[in-house]
Amino acid sequence: MKKRACLVVVTVLCACLTARAQVLVTLDHYFNHETHKNASGQPERFHYLWEEKAQTGFSIFGDAFIKQGAVLNSLEEAPTVSNLAGSKIYIIVDPDSRKENPQPNYIDTAHIDAIAKWVKAGGVLLLMANDSANVELPHFNELAARFGMHFNNDIANHVIDDHHFEDGAISTEDNAIFATAKKIFMKDACSIGLSGKAKAALKNSAGAVIIAKAKYGKGFVLAVGDPWLYNEYVNGRLPAGFENDKAANDIAAYLLKKVKK
Numbered sequence: 001m002k003k004r005a006c007l008v009v010v011t012v013l014c015a016c017l018t019a020r021a022q023v024l025v026t027l028d029h030y031f032n033h034e035t036h037k038n039a040s041g042q043p044e045r046f047h048y049l050w051e052e053k054a055q056t057g058f059s060i061f062g063d064a065f066i067k068q069g070a071v072l073n074s075l076e077e078a079p080t081v082s083n084l085a086g087s088k089i090y091i092i093v094d095p096d097s098r099k100e101n102p103q104p105n106y107i108d109t110a111h112i113d114a115i116a117k118w119v120k121a122g123g124v125l126l127l128m129a130n131d132s133a134n135v136e137l138p139h140f141n142e143l144a145a146r147f148g149m150h151f152n153n154d155i156a157n158h159v160i161d162d163h164h165f166e167d168g169a170i171s172t173e174d175n176a177i178f179a180t181a182k183k184i185f186m187k188d189a190c191s192i193g194l195s196g197k198a199k200a201a202l203k204n205s206a207g208a209v210i211i212a213k214a215k216y217g218k219g220f221v222l223a224v225g226d227p228w229l230y231n232e233y234v235n236g237r238l239p240a241g242f243e244n245d246k247a248a249n250d251i252a253a254y255l256l257k258k259v260k261k
Contacts, residue, residue: 025065026073026087030105031095048093055232064252084118088259093128093227097136107139116146120217122260128227131155131188147214147221148198152191156208159187170204177254181246189225220258
């Protein structure tokens with residue numbers, strides 16, 4: 001009888017520890033909120049969604065987190081200290097300009113203060129920009145500046161067409177972030193300027209910073225000049241030799257390791 005009781009206690013304890021160990025990874029849907037018309041002519045959300053399996057979706061990147069034990073979440077509202085509290089990783093990708101959304105939600109001081117407070121307390125923030133023609137940089141940079149980063153109004157790794165994939169190649173061999181990927185493809189990214197405690201995490205062949213990192217309080221920030229891990233470029237249509245699929249797993253693992261247990 002005692003053995004059975006002990007077994008029940010151990011089982012419950014293991015279940016509780018497993019639940020507590022799961023990391024909630026939250027993807028912003030407020031600053032990036034793009035819509036298009038579906039087959040019925042009705043507007044629907046698309047672009048960088050966890051559940052979106054089309055080329056524009058983040059389903060493969062999301063699976064990289066799930067495979068490593070994380071739980072996915074999406075935040076449709078403006079970030080606050082309260083609604084970020086349960087999240088360990090928060091991802092903001094390609095905030096809307098008026099070109100993409102007639103009524104974009106711009107990042108303002110209140111949002112920046114809330115996000116910075118959350119990071120300082122131990123949150124892990126991933127910022128993914130784009131080339132300036134396809135992202136709202138001015139307000140995004142106000143957030144990035146809090147962590148010593150600036151997305152430049154330029155185009156790094158410009159790729160003309162599918163005959164010039166090598167123009168988007170970046171070596172990631174022996175890079176601390178990429179444990180398995182040796183070569184990635186990232187096209188038409190913006191470079192990143194650094195100040196304060198921010199450091200370069202990856203440079204392209206021309207020496208431009210493409211990925212930057214910074215410690216902030218108990219937390220951590222990673223910034224990338226492009227949202228390059230959406231399905232189209234997670235080896236959906238890349239030539240052999242590019243390892244964006246491995247890179248997705250590497251980025252997920254790297255961010256999860258930065259989460260304070």
